[in-house]
C-alpha cells in the first residue's frame with residue numbers, strides 16, 4: 001500500500017483585500033473582496049513506504065501548500081488524499097501520531113528552552129513513557145550528533161544546529177513518514193550537507209519515508225532517487241533523479257578568468273562563448289555534458305591561457321523547468337522514447353534541451 | 358481521556374514555567390508589578406467609598422469581593438490559557454500550523470501554550486484581598502475558588518469567540534484588545550449602576566456580568582439556582598466558542614498569506 005496517495009489535489013486561496021483598521025476589518029467581514037490564487041492546481045502522485053521523495057519547485061510553486069494539506073493543516077479545495085490510510089483533514093490527530101513534520105521556516109522547538117525540554121514535552125504530547133523518551137533522546141542524540149547541544153537554550157544555537165535538533169524532535173515518536181518543508185533553507189553549505197547526510201542515514205536506518213521539499217535542486221540531487229518538480233501548482237516532472245540529471249541537468253555554465261588577455265574571436269571547441277569581458281580577461285561560456293565532457297572543457301580552457309579563477313554552474317531550476325516544458329512540447333517525429341515517461345505533461349518528447357543553439 | 362489531556366496540560370504549564378525561569382527577574386517584576394497595579398487601581402475605589410459610603414446598595418466590601426473574584430478569574434486565564442489574549446495574531450500569522458501537526462486538541466493546546474505571569478500577580482492579589490475580608494473561612498474559599506474558575510471560563514470563552522473572528526476577518530487583534538478592555542472595565546463596576554438596555558448587554562453581547570458581579574454574588578451567597586445560572590451561561594458560551602473556533606479552523610489559511618492593504 002502506498003504511504004501517500006494524492007489525486008487531483010487543488011487549493012485555492014482567497015487573497016483578501018481589506019482596508020486598514022477596525023472599520024476595514026468589519027467591512028471585510030460583511031463584504032469580502034477576493035483575488036483568488038490557485039496555489040495547487042491538480043496535483044497527483046503516489047509515494048511508497050520508506051521512499052525518499054523530493055518535491056522541488058521555484059518559490060510559490062505550491063510545495064508548502066501541498067505539504068500543509070498532507071499534514072492536515074489546510075483543507076483542500078478539491079481532491080483526494082490518503083496519508084498512511086488517513087484523510088489528513090478528517091483524522092488530523094490520528095495521523096499526527098504517525099508522521100513527523102518539519103517546517104524550515106517555522107521552528108517547533110521552544111525558543112527559550114533547551115531542546116531537551118521540548119523533547120520531553122513532545123514525549124507527553126505523543127503520550128510516550130518517560131523511559132521510552134529517555135532512550136529515544138539518547139539514540140537521536142547520537143544519530144544527529146546533538147548531544148552537546150541538548151542542554152543549551154535553542155535561541156543560542158546556530159541555525160544549522162537548531163535544524164538538526166528540529167529534525168530529531170520530529171522523529172521522537174518514531175513516525176513512519178517524515179514531511180520536511182525546506183529543511184535546509186538559510187543553511188550554509190556545510191550545514192546543508194550535514195542535514196542531508198542525517199536524513200539519508202535515518203531513512204536507511206529506520207526505514208522512515210521522507211517527503212522533502214526544496215527550491216534548491218541540489219538538495220534533491222544528493223538525497224533522493226525520485227523527484228517531483230512542481231511549477232504553478234502543477235507537476236511538470238515525476239521520475240528518477242538520474243533521468244533528470246541525464247536529461248535536463250546537462251547544460252553547464254562556466255565562468256573563467258585569465259591572467260592574460262584573450263584575443264578577439266576567442267573560441268573553445270565544444271562550447272558556446274556567451275560573453276568575453278572587457279579587456280578579454282573574463283570569459284563566460286556554456287556547454288552540454290552529453291556532447292563535451294567536463295574534463296575536456298577544463299583541459300581546453302587551461303590550455304588557452306593561465307587560469308586565475310573558474311566556476312562551473314548547473315542550470316537554475318527555472319532553466320530546468322523551461323527545458324522540461326520545451327521537451328514536452330509536441331513534436332513531429334519525436335525520438336528518445338525513454339524520456340517520455342519522465343515528463344508528466346502530456347505530449348511526445350522531442351529534442352533534448354540545449355541540443356542545438 | 359480527561360486524565361490524559363490533564364497530564365498534557367500540566368506538561369505544557371511546566372514548560373511555560375521553565376521558559377519563564379530563564380528570566381527570573383522579569384518573572385518576579387511581572388508578578389509583583391501586577392499586584393501593585395491592582396492595589397493602586399483599587400485605592401481609587403477606597404477613596405470613593407470613603408466619601409460616599411455606598412452606591413446603589415454597594416459598599417466597599419462588595420467592591421473588594423468583586424475585584425478579588427474578577428482579578429483571580431482573569432489571572433487564572435492569563436496564567437493557564439495566556440494565548441487567549443493573543444490568539445487572533447496567532448491565527449492571522451499562521452501560528453496554528455505548529456498545533457495542527459501535533460496530536461492534541463488545537464484550541465486547548467494554543468491557549469495553554471503561553472502563560473502570562475502578570476496573571477499570577479492578579480491571582481495573588483485576589484486571594485490576599487479575599488482573605489482580608491472578615492468572613493473568609495474554608496467554605497468561603499471553596500466558593501471563592503468556584504466563582505473565580507467560572508469567571509475564568511466565561512472570560513476565556515468570550516475571548517475565544519472574539520479572537521476566532523480572525524478566521525473571517527484576517528485580523529482581529531485590535532477588536533480583541535478592545536474587547537478585553539471593555540469586558541474587564543464593565544466587570545469591575547458595581548452591577549447596580551446599570552439597568553435596562555445596558556444591563557441586558559452586560560449579560561449578553563458583552564457578558565461582563567458573568568465575569569464579575571454574578572460570580573461575586575455566588576461567592577457571597579451560594580444558591581443552586583444562582584450557580585445553575587452562572588454555570589449554564591459559562592458552558593453555553595464555551596460551547597458556542599468551540600463551535601465558532603472549529604468552524605473557523607476549516608477556513609484557516611496558514612502562513613505566507615498575501616493580504617493586500619488598500
Ligand SMILES: Nc1ncnc2c1ncn2[C@@H]1O[C@H](COP(=O)(O)OP(=O)(O)O)[C@@H](O)[C@H]1O
Nearest residue numbers: 013039059060061062063064065610613614615
Ligand atoms: N495563506 C495564503 N493566502 C493566500 N495565498 C497563499 C497562501 N499561502 C500560499 N499562497 C500562495 O499560493 C502559492 C503557493 O504557495 P506555497 O505553497 O507557499 O509555495 P512554495 O512553498 O512552493 O514556495 C503562492 O502563490 C502563494 O503566494
Ligand SMILES: [Mg+2]
Nearest residue numbers: 063064065182
Ligand atoms: Mg514553501
